[in-house]
Amino acid sequence: MIQNTRIKLLNQKNVQNREFVLYWMQSSQRTYFNHALEYSIQISNKLNKFLKVCFVLNKNYPEAQNRHFLFMLEGLYEVQKELAQRKIQMTLEIGIPSKIIKKFSQKSCLVVTDRGYTKTINSWKKEVGIKIDCRLVQVETEAIVPIEEVSNKEEYGAYTIRPKIKKLLGNYLHPLNPSDIKKKDTTGNSFESLKKTKHIIDNLKSVSTLPRKDFFKGGSHAAKTELKRFLETKAKNYSLDKNNPSLDALSNMSPYLHFGQISPIEITLEVLKKEISDETKESYLEELIIRRELSFNFVFFNKSYDNFDCLPKWCKDTLMKHKKDKRNHIYSLEELELAKTHDPYWNAAQKEMIIKGKMHGYMRMYWGKKIIEWTKDPEVAFCNTLYLNNKYQLDGRDPNSYSGVAWCYGKHDRPWKERNIFGKIRYMNENGLRRKFDIETYVNKTEILYANLSFNKK
Numbered sequence: 001m002i003q004n005t006r007i008k009l010l011n012q013k014n015v016q017n018r019e020f021v022l023y024w025m026q027s028s029q030r031t032y033f034n035h036a037l038e039y040s041i042q043i044s045n046k047l048n049k050f051l052k053v054c055f056v057l058n059k060n061y062p063e064a065q066n067r068h069f070l071f072m073l074e075g076l077y078e079v080q081k082e083l084a085q086r087k088i089q090m091t092l093e094i095g096i097p098s099k100i101i102k103k104f105s106q107k108s109c110l111v112v113t114d115r116g117y118t119k120t121i122n123s124w125k126k127e128v129g130i131k132i133d134c135r136l137v138q139v140e141t142e143a144i145v146p147i148e149e150v151s152n153k154e155e156y157g158a159y160t161i162r163p164k165i166k167k168l169l170g171n172y173l174h175p176l177n178p179s180d181i182k183k184k185d186t187t188g189n190s191f192e193s194l195k196k197t198k199h200i201i202d203n204l205k206s207v208s209t210l211p212r213k214d215f216f217k218g219g220s221h222a223a224k225t226e227l228k229r230f231l232e233t234k235a236k237n238y239s240l241d242k243n244n245p246s247l248d249a250l251s252n253m254s255p256y257l258h259f260g261q262i263s264p265i266e267i268t269l270e271v272l273k274k275e276i277s278d279e280t281k282e283s284y285l286e287e288l289i290i291r292r293e294l295s296f297n298f299v300f301f302n303k304s305y306d307n308f309d310c311l312p313k314w315c316k317d318t319l320m321k322h323k324k325d326k327r328n329h330i331y332s333l334e335e336l337e338l339a340k341t342h343d344p345y346w347n348a349a350q351k352e353m354i355i356k357g358k359m360h361g362y363m364r365m366y367w368g369k370k371i372i373e374w375t376k377d378p379e380v381a382f383c384n385t386l387y388l389n390n391k392y393q394l395d396g397r398d399p400n401s402y403s404g405v406a407w408c409y410g411k412h413d414r415p416w417k418e419r420n421i422f423g424k425i426r427y428m429n430e431n432g433l434r435r436k437f438d439i440e441t442y443v444n445k446t447e448i449l450y451a452n453l454s455f456n457k458k
């Protein structure tokens with residue numbers, strides 16, 4: 001079932017009578033639980049046309065590293081194969097989306113696309129909507145509840161958005177059955193595209209500048225394997241263990257969600273089916289649904305989401321008031337990047353991110369807070385945190401990246417007792433880590449991994 005509220009026209013042009021319907025896949029890189037794909041199939045069947053799926057790889061995507069391209073291409077390789085089995089042609093193109101989609105649109109009745117939230121993706125959509133001469137339709141399949149349905153403004157925090165999402169959740173939390181395409185493509189053209197993808201993957205593997213020991217392999221298949229592992233071995237203790245960085249207790253869904261390789265609806269339905277306590281389900285779904293969709297709300301309504309200006313006035317004021325406070329340690333971006341601080345816990349977190357492409361969720365908070373403490377200017381600190389996050393995390397450049405970093409500066413939080421440097425922003429310190437967890441185990445595990453990496457021995 002595809003709710004009407006998921007569908008939005010991105011231009012006012014007509015549907016043409018041409019060769020095929022084009023699904024411009026960009027944010028939702030999967031074949032199941034993909035409302036944009038299912039909508040494209042339904043429209044193709046109605047118009048009795050072929051469906052062509054096109055993904056455009058932009059080599060200059062801001063902040064993306066080989067690590068990200070590799071993860072993404074592993075997923076797209078699978079997508080092409082699965083679509084070929086469903087007799088739907090898919091092509092992978094390299095270049096500028098507006099040019100490529102315009103070229104394909106000349107043979108398209110209409111163009112369907114999925115929904116992205118960040119500036120780059122939205123600027124592409126805008127340009128394509130203007131340049132093509134047929135209809136451009138966007139289908140929301142990344143948020144469970146379309147954000148405009150939830151609220152018409154930027155929300156203060158989880159406590160304000162939670163009741164709004166919960167009220168609507170029942171309307172949107174439904175399985176999505178795949179339909180068959182009527183006009184089957186049997187040309188096998190996607191073979192060329194598969195070869196191209198394989199070739200780029202091999203090249204990326206050989207020139208990759210960041211370590212990659214397959215901590216996370218890309219693609220929907222790997223996403224489902226990881227989800228199964230979480231549900232079978234970790235989920236029952238999630239609410240107890242989720243903040244403990246010395247344990248492997250998290251679901252690891254964030255890189256897969258970021259590239260649209262798994263649907264949040266699919267994850268939610270699986271979690272709800274599982275025989276675990278209601279409290280545990282609630283705890284996980286609070287993160288997956290409420291916190292994640294709060295991030296979508298944030299980047300949608302706050303045009304400065306990627307810089308210090310995004311913060312509420314009280315956060316900016318309090319940080320600026322304490323800008324000149326004495327700092328015991330100051331580190332440059334380079335020192336931070338190389339994990340060369342006096343703090344072994346922080347260094348371990350930075351190294352974990354470099355090695356695995358994913359830092360533990362609790363350490364992300366500590367890591368972000370310390371950059372504020374060790375940088376002279378909070379505006380520079382904000383910028384450096386985002387830079388490191390988006391360069392190394394596989395799930396970086398996500399709405400969650402921007403809201404996560406902004407949270408360290410008080411966004412979606414409340415004022416606390418005023419103190420040095422942080423002002424009224426929440427503070428975190430290493431005593432908290434020592435008191436709550438076996439933080440030394442986390443450090444030891446990470447240091448061993450780091451020492452064993454070949455890139456580190458050069």
Ligand SMILES: Cc1cc2nc3c(=O)[nH]c(=O)nc-3n(C[C@H](O)[C@H](O)[C@H](O)COP(=O)(O)OP(=O)(O)OC[C@H]3O[C@@H](n4cnc5c(N)ncnc54)[C@H](O)[C@@H]3O)c2cc1C
Binds near residue numbers: 258292368389393404
């Ligand atoms: C400074 C900082 C930077 C962050 N950068 C990112 C980022 O680049 N990309 C990213 O996806 N998340 C980011 N987060 C949020 C969070 O830390 C990660 O989503 C989480 O650690 C991902 O691991 P997981 O999937 O194993 O989490 P789990 O605990 O298993 O959670 C399942 C899912 O819930 C969602 N979720 C969990 N915690 C949060 C949260 N605090 N806010 C919003 N959604 C959440 C994610 O989609 C996650 O995949 C950041 C947080 C902070 C404080």
